[in-house]
Amino acid sequence: MYRWDFAPVLAHADLLAAGLLNTLRVTGTALVVGVALGLALALLRLSRRRLASWPAGFVIEVFRTTPPLVQLFWFYFALPLVAGIEMTPFMAAATTFSIQSAAFFAEVFRAGIASVERGQWEAARAIGMTRPQALRRVVLPQAVKRMIPAFMERAIELMKTTTLVATISYADLLYAANEISQRSFRPLEAFTVAALAYFVVIFAASQAARRVERRLAASGDSTVR
Amino acid sequence: MGHRWDFASVLDNHEALLAGAAGTLRLFAICLALGLALGLLVGLARSARSAWIRLPAGAFVEFFRNTPVLVQILWFYFALPILLPFEVGKLAAAALGISLNSAAFSGEIFRGGIQSIEPGQWEGARAIGMTPAQAMRRVILPQAVRRMLPALTNRAIEIFKMTTLASAIAYVELLQQGRLIASLNFNPIEAYTAIAILFFCCLWPLVRLTYFLERRLARSD
Amino acid sequence: MEDPRPLLRVGALAKSFGANAVLRGIDLDVRRGERIAILGASGSGKSTLLRCLNFMEIPGSGTIELDGVVLGRPAAGGARAYREPELVPVRQRIGMVFQQFNLFPHMTALGNVMEGPRVVRRMPAAEARDRALAELARVGLAEKADAYPAHLSGGQKQRVAIARALAMDPEVLLFDEPTSSLDPELVGEVLGTIQSLAREGRTMLLVTHELGFAYHVATRVLFLADGRILEQGTPDEVLKAPRMERTRAFIARHQEFRL
Numbered sequence: 001m002y003r004w005d006f007a008p009v010l011a012h013a014d015l016l017a018a019g020l021l022n023t024l025r026v027t028g029t030a031l032v033v034g035v036a037l038g039l040a041l042a043l044l045r046l047s048r049r050r051l052a053s054w055p056a057g058f059v060i061e062v063f064r065t066t067p068p069l070v071q072l073f074w075f076y077f078a079l080p081l082v083a084g085i086e087m088t089p090f091m092a093a094a095t096t097f098s099i100q101s102a103a104f105f106a107e108v109f110r111a112g113i114a115s116v117e118r119g120q121w122e123a124a125r126a127i128g129m130t131r132p133q134a135l136r137r138v139v140l141p142q143a144v145k146r147m148i149p150a151f152m153e154r155a156i157e158l159m160k161t162t163t164l165v166a167t168i169s170y171a172d173l174l175y176a177a178n179e180i181s182q183r184s185f186r187p188l189e190a191f192t193v194a195a196l197a198y199f200v201v202i203f204a205a206s207q208a209a210r211r212v213e214r215r216l217a218a219s220g221d222s223t224v225r
Numbered sequence: 226m227g228h229r230w231d232f233a234s235v236l237d238n239h240e241a242l243l244a245g246a247a248g249t250l251r252l253f254a255i256c257l258a259l260g261l262a263l264g265l266l267v268g269l270a271r272s273a274r275s276a277w278i279r280l281p282a283g284a285f286v287e288f289f290r291n292t293p294v295l296v297q298i299l300w301f302y303f304a305l306p307i308l309l310p311f312e313v314g315k316l317a318a319a320a321l322g323i324s325l326n327s328a329a330f331s332g333e334i335f336r337g338g339i340q341s342i343e344p345g346q347w348e349g350a351r352a353i354g355m356t357p358a359q360a361m362r363r364v365i366l367p368q369a370v371r372r373m374l375p376a377l378t379n380r381a382i383e384i385f386k387m388t389t390l391a392s393a394i395a396y397v398e399l400l401q402q403g404r405l406i407a408s409l410n411f412n413p414i415e416a417y418t419a420i421a422i423l424f425f426c427c428l429w430p431l432v433r434l435t436y437f438l439e440r441r442l443a444r445s446d
Numbered sequence: 447m448e449d450p451r452p453l454l455r456v457g458a459l460a461k462s463f464g465a466n467a468v469l470r471g472i473d474l475d476v477r478r479g480e481r482i483a484i485l486g487a488s489g490s491g492k493s494t495l496l497r498c499l500n501f502m503e504i505p506g507s508g509t510i511e512l513d514g515v516v517l518g519r520p521a522a523g524g525a526r527a528y529r530e531p532e533l534v535p536v537r538q539r540i541g542m543v544f545q546q547f548n549l550f551p552h553m554t555a556l557g558n559v560m561e562g563p564r565v566v567r568r569m570p571a572a573e574a575r576d577r578a579l580a581e582l583a584r585v586g587l588a589e590k591a592d593a594y595p596a597h598l599s600g601g602q603k604q605r606v607a608i609a610r611a612l613a614m615d616p617e618v619l620l621f622d623e624p625t626s627s628l629d630p631e632l633v634g635e636v637l638g639t640i641q642s643l644a645r646e647g648r649t650m651l652l653v654t655h656e657l658g659f660a661y662h663v664a665t666r667v668l669f670l671a672d673g674r675i676l677e678q679g680t681p682d683e684v685l686k687a688p689r690m691e692r693t694r695a696f697i698a699r700h701q702e703f704r705l
Binding site: 002061062064065066067068069070071073074077078081082156159160161163164166167174177178181187188190191192194195198199202203206 | 228287288290291292293294295296297299300303304305307308382385386387388389390392393400403404407413414416417418420421424425428429432
């Protein structure tokens with residue numbers, strides 16, 4: 001019978017903590033950039049000019065339809081050669097996951113905007129608002145509220161996806177676990193601790209998201225997926 | 226910027242790509258079948274009346290939904306063999322991680338689909354003397370599956386994308402082969418671009434199918 | 447001396463949705479101070495006519511002239527092309543009240559009414575607020591200024607919507623079946639509000655099913671059928687002595703309903 005011993009793993013708790021911090025850094029960066037870029041993509045996609053909507057649609061579909069790990073490798077190994085720039089693992093990860101989550105957020109924004117009744121657009125324009133004014137003052141505030149559950153779900157997915165950065169040697173939580181497993185010869189404990197650490201953080205985030213969602217549902221507002 | 230694209234250096238390795246494609250498809254097929262079958266079981270267990278069945282199924286779903294798949298794959302590959310008297314192969318570790326993760330997600334789809342059927346359907350089936358199992362199989366599931374179809378094809382797309390994670394334990398699939406080609410021929414631009422295009426071409430029809438099913442469902446409801 | 451030029455002139459207006467021709471050539475002059483009630487069965491095109499006047503729907507062909515200016519530019523096939531920058535100021539001059547109120551749910555009653563002056567006319571916040579409060583007082587809802595639409599009755603919502611339109615100082619007010627989605631006991635308060643606007647001499651067009659209200663408020667009544675004006679005249683002429691068989695049948699049917 002195997003004897004569990006977590007002491008050698010916990011001796012490297014500082015590595016794990018630093019890894020978790022890096023995981024949160026990538027997640028946070030990609031979240032902020034992804035939401036801003038996602039809104040821009042959604043607006044371009046909804047534009048009536050084909051020159052704007054078509055490229056936006058292309059970016060959205062490509063990044064939703066290809067595996068994130070392939071994207072990450074492309075941005076880390078191929079882009080620096082194409083563009084002649086240096087790419088650190090963090091830059092590659094932040095770029096990939098920002099664009100990738102922007103593609104998903106764009107669809108969330110689009111669904112949210114589409115879910116606002118036509119009458120709201122009409123009433124805004126009937127008092128003389130331009131389309132951008134109607135969007136900013138009337139439609140988006142209502143759309144954003146309905147998007148909150150989908151938004152939070154996506155943010156949680158994003159945090160799970162960031163584990164991929166370990167494959168390009170960025171020192172996130174998973175990479176730290178792998179390091180520790182090799183140093184301590186205790187892979188079972190190292191990966192178990194990592195799995196539990198992810199579970200605790202992500203489960204807490206999921207529970208918080210669920211509570212917000214319930215409160216939104218109680219206030220009688222519809223939501224979009 | 227002036228990069229000269231040379232896809233011939235990738236196509237020269239078509240045998241490696243074919244081996245990778247075979248690996249990707251094998252893993253995808255296993256995970257799809259296992260993920261959906263286990264998912265149905267989990268979904269049924271989550272809808273069960275007995276708490277002894279419902280609660281463990283709930284814990285399973287929570288655990289696998291709230292941990293990253295890559296962590297699960299690495300755990301099954303590096304950690305699990307220590308507890309077992311035998312080796313866990315690359316395919317088995319990747320398939321276990323992806324299938325259990327997919328079972329947790331599709332379990333929620335099945336549960337939602339089953340719960341979306343009006344109670345009147347249960348009552349109608351019971352009123353003509355069906356057992357609960359008969360009602361589920363003959364009346365509830367056929368209707369629920371129709372509603373769940375877009376979510377399930379979406380799940381299939383996610384599973385297909387997840388197969389790339391097996392490259393982290395050097396399982397031979399498309400991305401792993403792309404990596405090999407890139408390192409042997411010093412052509413990462415073409416190699417990874419080709420892999421991205423291959424995945425896009427495989428998944429695009431599935432994406433269109435999902436859109437089509439979503440639209441059809443929206444129309445019929 | 448009456449202004450000889452109509453405020454609004456509609457010429458040969460036509461509009462189709464796909465193969466369905468909803469308006470088939472409408473000619474109409476609206477003078478300042480006129481109150482025109484538009485009657486007709488559902489599908490007669492009366493709402494579409496109203497919605498074309500402030501370009502919620504873009505007319506298929508024909509002309510709309512506001513204060514002597516023909517809107518849009520000539521385009522292929524006798525139609526006219528309209529550009530958004532031209533329509534935005536036009537809509538500011540033509541207010542609209544919708545059947546479904548379309549209040550902004552994320553803003554209070556006051557916020558709804560302030561929104562136009564604030565954002566569209568770029569009034570300073572304090573001034574817009576005073577203006578909005580005055581409009582809410584005019585429709586009798588000053589004490590509901592801080593209530594959100596979800597906490598207002600249907601009748602109150604529609605009165606806030608009227609205040610929202612008034613806050614833009616429109617030269618014409620369009621009412622698109624303003625009482626049709628109200629419970630019967632709430633219809634009166636909205637009609638009362640519209641009636642007080644009529645007494646102020648405002649120019650308005652009103653699509654309605656309330657024949658008695660049209661009779662008392664309108665200066666002119668139009669009866670639409672199949673996308674054309676079948677009959678028009680004073681309320682006495684059209685409602686008491688209709689010349690056309692279809693107008694008579696329509697009025698008779700609505701009288702039955704009143705019982």
